[in-house]
Amino acid sequence: MSHSHTDQEAHNAEAMAEIKKVTIILSVFTIIELILGFWMISLTSEGLILAIKGTIVILMMAKAFYIVAYFMHLKHEVKNLIMTIVVPLSLFVWFIGAFLWDGSSFRNLRNKYNPYFKEQATIKVEKKEHGAAKHEAADAKHEAPAAKHETIGTSHEAAKPEVEPYY
Amino acid sequence: MSTTTTASPNEAKLWEGGKSPFNSEYGKVMMWYFLMSDAFTFGAFLISYGTVRFSTNGWPNSNEVFKSFPFAPEGVNAPLVFVSIMTFILIISSVTMVLAVHAGKNMDKQGVVRNMILTIIGGIAFLSCQAWEWNHLFHEGAWWGANPFLNADGTASSTNFTNFFFTITGFHGFHVFSGVVINIIMLIMTLLDKFEQRGHYLMIEKAGLYWHFVDLVWVFVFTIFYLL
Numbered sequence: 001m002s003h004s005h006t007d008q009e010a011h012n013a014e015a016m017a018e019i020k021k022v023t024i025i026l027s028v029f030t031i032i033e034l035i036l037g038f039w040m041i042s043l044t045s046e047g048l049i050l051a052i053k054g055t056i057v058i059l060m061m062a063k064a065f066y067i068v069a070y071f072m073h074l075k076h077e078v079k080n081l082i083m084t085i086v087v088p089l090s091l092f093v094w095f096i097g098a099f100l101w102d103g104s105s106f107r108n109l110r111n112k113y114n115p116y117f118k119e120q121a122t123i124k125v126e127k128k129e130h131g132a133a134k135h136e137a138a139d140a141k142h143e144a145p146a147a148k149h150e151t152i153g154t155s156h157e158a159a160k161p162e163v164e165p166y167y
Numbered sequence: 168m169s170t171t172t173t174a175s176p177n178e179a180k181l182w183e184g185g186k187s188p189f190n191s192e193y194g195k196v197m198m199w200y201f202l203m204s205d206a207f208t209f210g211a212f213l214i215s216y217g218t219v220r221f222s223t224n225g226w227p228n229s230n231e232v233f234k235s236f237p238f239a240p241e242g243v244n245a246p247l248v249f250v251s252i253m254t255f256i257l258i259i260s261s262v263t264m265v266l267a268v269h270a271g272k273n274m275d276k277q278g279v280v281r282n283m284i285l286t287i288i289g290g291i292a293f294l295s296c297q298a299w300e301w302n303h304l305f306h307e308g309a310w311w312g313a314n315p316f317l318n319a320d321g322t323a324s325s326t327n328f329t330n331f332f333f334t335i336t337g338f339h340g341f342h343v344f345s346g347v348v349i350n351i352i353m354l355i356m357t358l359l360d361k362f363e364q365r366g367h368y369l370m371i372e373k374a375g376l377y378w379h380f381v382d383l384v385w386v387f388v389f390t391i392f393y394l395l
Contacts, residue, residue, distance in 0.1 A: 008273075012269075012273065015269055016269070019262065019265050019269065023258075023262045026258050027255070027258065030251070030254055030255065030258065033390065033394060034247055034251050036394075037246075037247050037393070037394045038246075038247060040394075041230050041246060053394075053395055056390060056394050057390070057395075060386055063386050064383055064386055067261070067379055067382060067383045067386065068379075068383065071261055071262075071264075071265050071379045071382075072375075072376055072379045072383075073268075073372075077189070077190070077191060078188070078189055078190040080181065080188050080189055081189040081190070081191055081196065084189075085199055085203060088203060089203065089206065092210055095210060095214055096214055096217070099214045099217065099218045100214075100217050100218060100221050102218060102222075103217065103218035103219065103220070103221030103222040104221040104222065106221075106222040107221060107223065107224065110222070111224070117224070120224070120322065120323065121224035121225055121320075121322055122322070123322060123323070124320075124321040124322060125317060125321070125322065125323045127317055
């Protein structure tokens with residue numbers, strides 16, 4: 001250690017203060033996320049829900065930043081090392097944007113050209129009971145794969161929960 | 168051997184030899200590169216989840232799926248409660264890991280041992296919570312290829328939801344498990360004075376990087392599966 005004794009102590013105190021600060025920040029952000037999550041349960045407005053989800057994503061990114069920068073110590077590394085790690089990870093911007101766009105485009109195409117896919121999203125089914133009912137359903141599925149195809153053919157019969165939805 | 172040194176003023180000469188351009192140990196740089204590749208693996212999983220969710224008309228409501236709590240009566244409605252406990256367990260174990268790394272830098276063996284034990288306990292607690300949740304969901308009929316839950320709008324749901332949930336939380340749980348194993352090995356090496364003999368606790372730092380990465384991934388998994 002090249003530091004003198006007092007230098008070392010000052011450095012220690014600084015590091016401990018930083019750990020404390022980041023712990024508090026991470027906890028507070030998580031609590032805010034949870035409060036938003038609880039609040040969202042009772043909401044019905046699509047726009048407000050979307051805004052809250054956006055806020056939660058921003059908080060998530062902030063938490064990720066604090067973990068990587070301070071807990072993983074990246075912020076105190078040499079700039080060369082930071083760049084060699086952060087620059088490749090920026091690929092995620094394209095990765096997320098392109099694939100989510102692709103997913104929603106596929107959904108639009110299916111709703112446009114696949115009437116069965118669209119119909120499935122309008123048929124309400126009854127909720128299955130716990131335990132026994134589920135095993136019965138699973139058995140029925142194994143026993144009668146041929147019957148399943150018939151029900152798919154006659155569209156409105158397909159409202160039974162035993163029929164696997166089209167995806 | 169302070170690792171907190173900032174870039175030297177004459178940075179242009181960093182690459183002319185005789186210096187360590189990353190000012191970091193080989194193993195640590197390699198751990199970072201491994202974690203980057205792991206980040207892309209998890210990123211691919213989570214982005215494919217997002218793609219499939221965006222390409223589907225309905226999706227189950229996470230507040231209905233994850234609403235139970237251990238030892239609570241059947242049919243209890245406590246969304247987000249259990250998973251928030253899991254999240255805090257992982258955050259706190261990440262903090263004790265930082266403290267262990269910090270103690271290691273000061274060559275404080277007692278501090279390393281104490282904080283490594285706390286980190287291992289946190290890891291095991293998280294794994295226990297996950298085991299309970301998986302077991303509970305399994306008994307509700309959820310598994311790979313089986314989804315008892317309906318979409319939020321009451322329409323029939325596909326198995327995509329459970330497939331992604333078990334694959335991604337399973338892959339993350341496997342990382343937690345290997346992190347706990349690595350931490351136990353580090354604890355044993357500390358107790359055997361291996362690092363005192365080497366004169367540094369850099370191995371604890373590398374194990375710490377891995378453990379923080381596991382916490383980092385949980386930040387994303389938790390948000391994407393339980394909140395969004």
